[in-house]
Amino acid sequence: MSPVTANTFDAPEAGRWPLFGWLSFAFFAFAQVYAVATSPADQMMGHLQKMMYVHVPAAWVTFVAFGIVLWTSVLFLWKEDERHDLMAASAAEIGAVFCGLTLILGMIWGRPTWGVWWSWDARLTSTLVLFLIFVGYLALRSFVEDAQRRGQWSAAVGILGAINVPIVWMSVKWWRTLHQLQSDPRSLSPEYARGLVLNALAFLFLMIFFIRRRYEAARYERAAEHASQAAALGGYNG
Amino acid sequence: MALHDDMRRIRAIVWKDLTTERRSKAGFNAVAALGVTILVLFGFALGPDTKALQDAAAGVLWLAVLFAGVLAFNRSYQVELDGGALEVLLLYPGARWAIFAGKLIANLIFVLAMLVIVVAVGIVLFQVRIPAQWPSLIGIMLLGVIGLVSLGTFYAAMSSRSRAREVLLPLLLYPMLIPVLLASMEATKAFLTGDIMNAVGAWVQMLALFDVIFLVATFWAFESVIEV
């Protein structure tokens, strides 16, 4: 709760979003069933290969979410409209969740296929670092009370973080490739493509839905902050 | 003052510390995340080849806990300092050791919770094989943490008064902690590498001994440290 806050806004209305949510869940279920049903057992991984339909989309969606963070952060610094800030925050949260999901699913996948939970492979490590960068972003947000500071600072951090992601990936790759490599995730063979694409879409819809819901919640939180501010208003009356 | 008064006071302080910790929302999560980040840094520093990492695991885990824990100690007095709350705290009647006890317990809870996370992640990242005798390993970690926290809480009380807290605390603490750290690292390593026969017992005894010494010494000395 800060002494200065952006224009008090109407709390947002859910509108058709709940419906959208149900649809995307349904589509997700369908895509999973379809993919699992159609894809033949992989000759190397057997049915472990099915993990791809959750792991890979999660990873891709992560990138999309953090892309949104970058975009909305830039918008916020430019237009100084608080809603962009809240959108960035929501995207960052959901992105972090999907990033964590990617890590966990990947590790669950890696255990049987590589025999280890983790290897310091370029992609794995850079994903972990990406995750940490945005954990930092979220920590910053929760450590700063003043709405204006929170907005400007996290925007700066979000942008720098996003810029840094490709660099991290590159550097880690170099770091890795200067030493012996371990078995990399197998590049994709066509008969799995359809299922993967469908699931990627499903994850995308889910992400959009989650971000939207988180965004509405964030708007309500801010509205509440305004309210408590109004309560604090004027300090001692009488 | 009667003992149960002190108990009530200790509870109040523990509650207060943990609440402020929780309130400053990401307080714990941030420290834990930092512990993990430090683990990753070590991973990069010690190069990608698995063998080296596995050998270093025991030491690295303890260092990560140490570096992250130090921050927690400072924070627990930071709360008192801004706004001169410490003076008020000192002016409450009753024994001062209660203040120390309260902060000690709060920090203990905090660091243990963090340790769990860091160790869990560490086991994965450094591909540690969990030994059959993991229960006794937990015992060792408990002993290590007690030593760490008792000294840490004590020195934090000292350094908190000076500016440049962040520098002073580790500077005082790390050298003093070396016996505890060494014992914990060696004992842990012995367990992880599986060759128990070699003198784990000795390390553990040493650890327990130091814990007792540190606890007694800090409780005794706290009064005079916090006094002025």
Add this chain to the structure above:
Amino acid sequence: MALHDDMRRIRAIVWKDLTTERRSKAGFNAVAALGVTILVLFGFALGPDTKALQDAAAGVLWLAVLFAGVLAFNRSYQVELDGGALEVLLLYPGARWAIFAGKLIANLIFVLAMLVIVVAVGIVLFQVRIPAQWPSLIGIMLLGVIGLVSLGTFYAAMSSRSRAREVLLPLLLYPMLIPVLLASMEATKAFLTGDIMNAVGAWVQMLALFDVIFLVATFWAFESVIEV
């Protein structure tokens, strides 16, 4: 405002920061000593056998500098914060980037001085063989420190004004720094282990590139960070 005014301001800030650093008892010496202490801790953590230590040397040196340096960054704003000096500083007319430049330079001097000590001790502790091309090694360290300090000074501007600065700064800084750290570590290692052929050049280029990116980005972003 004319440029030379800004220059004058920058000089003033550098002088002020370094003076307060020097005055405050637990200033430079403490931080340097801490760097050394951390080296020692690593020594214990990585066990006694020389080979392991030598391999880890490059990485460990940079980590020690990093962990000690982080403290310096927060301190450089801490000075501004107690007693609300920062607001006064912000109220002085003239461009704000001058403030950043001043602090950046001050921190640069500080960390470089510390680096010299830490490296000197590290070479002894970890029995590093000084390579024939040590001049270019110095160049690499310079590049590494520039990246470290620019990002550190920038993030400290935020973390120091949030609650829990000790936790927030490293949490933000470490992951972002990984490219710089990796490049510095690898380049240094290549020199120390003597196998220059493999891609030192690449690492150095990468290092220089990041320095430029980070410097530009931080100078650009500082205004919007400090103004609120």
Add this chain to the structure above:
Amino acid sequence: MLRGINLQVRAGEIVGLLGHNGCGKSTLLRIVATLLKSSAGEAYVYGANVRTQGDDVRTHVGFFAHVPGLYDDLSARENLAFAATMLGLPAADIDAAIERVGLAHVTNERVRGFSAGMQRRLSLARLILQRPRLLLLDEPYNNLDTAGIALMNGFIDELGEAGGAALVVVHDLVPAAGVLDRTVTIRDGRVAAPAPEDFTHGGTSPEAITLPAGAAGIS
């Protein structure tokens, strides 16, 4: 810089402490409150030596410093609740105290967001809860608006009636005019105008503060 303070405050007496900036008023209060050790000389609070019997002294003293001494992340209510527990007082009176200092509308707000004066009011509420036998107030009127000043004076009077004593550092006598029984001025580290015995009312009541000649000597 305190050379030799010679000062008695009797129970029931409200004494104003004057002196130019930096003459040692805050320091004197901190010594009496056992927060500083004086380098030489003794000081007694209700007969308890501040140097050797700190615990007894602290049971009597209520200190109101330049800074509010609150926990920013706790709510107004929680701050008082903590104080009550530490003082061994029932939690019952908390709301009354908050009500009285006019912060009822922010009882559950974090202190972090309070304005300067609101924080001062909250630490006043803590004193109201504690009802100490000896009040040490360091420029208590800072940041307080007129209503706040009235609150402060009301509380001081109340304690005075109840037989408590108070030592109040002030620069400007106007707000304090109503409550002070007498004033003492520190000049060059000495009590410039030690009030004549007869001036003090309740001459028979026990001495709240005793600083024999040469007491609290902080060269």
Add this chain to the structure above:
Amino acid sequence: MLRGINLQVRAGEIVGLLGHNGCGKSTLLRIVATLLKSSAGEAYVYGANVRTQGDDVRTHVGFFAHVPGLYDDLSARENLAFAATMLGLPAADIDAAIERVGLAHVTNERVRGFSAGMQRRLSLARLILQRPRLLLLDEPYNNLDTAGIALMNGFIDELGEAGGAALVVVHDLVPAAGVLDRTVTIRDGRVAAPAPEDFTHGGTSPEAITLPAGAAGIS
């Protein structure tokens, strides 16, 4: 929590700002000083918009906050020297300023050891050095002894004569009585008693602060 402040201060005018604790006085000052951005409404200092033309505004404003804003590890002299450099002023006048606020005897002492009032005096010295065209004083008399108050008033008057303007937050009008041309009271985030034009002297001189209706609207 400031709803809509409508307030003009003319050059040469010394205006007192009143209001109960937490009504937003400090916040208002910080907005005018460009230290806070107001969410809605505009504010102008000598015609410069505090939101968009911060640099111009800062060349006019001298701000005296709740806290002294000094470097504890620098001496009184060094603190002023730094300020002078940052302000682009000659170092010549420093000693005079220190002399004037009566800190000559501690010129080379670290500020850390200063008492509350001594620190306030030093930041007053900084203002004396700066001689801003617009003074924003937040409870300037806190911690100051009578001599210090006289210093403060003298300086304010001086600036007023020189055609500067001042906005002074006070709770107690007594010390400020001599200097204020008029007062403005904030109630429920609005200016309760906007002074009639004729009241203000120098009706023709340029406006030092302009807050059009609805300005500094901080819901």
